Amino acid sequence: MDPIIAALARAAGLDKALDQFPDDVTAAAEQALNHANIVRVPTDPAAEPWPPMHTPTGLLRQR
Structure with missing residues (x-):
């Protein structure tokens, strides 16, 4: 995996997705x-x- 994509994914809080679905994160x-x-x-x-x-x-109701 491209280290820039991995760093951006981790910075975006996608650690779990990156660990479980690295191909999907790369494709996205x-x-x-x-x-x-x-x-x-x-x-x-x-x-x-x-x-x-x-x-x-x-x-809107008139008062």
Whole structure:
């Protein structure tokens, strides 16, 4: 196993998964690395990747 993948898995708290299912951890890490270029990082730090969450006004009771 790649020592970097093992170190990242242990840092993420995946010690048990790494011990019991090393092939699965490796496969998941490789899949994540292969898809890393698909994820778009926002250029504006204040930008939200989805619309802001608001409570519907019709469901609130008036006091």
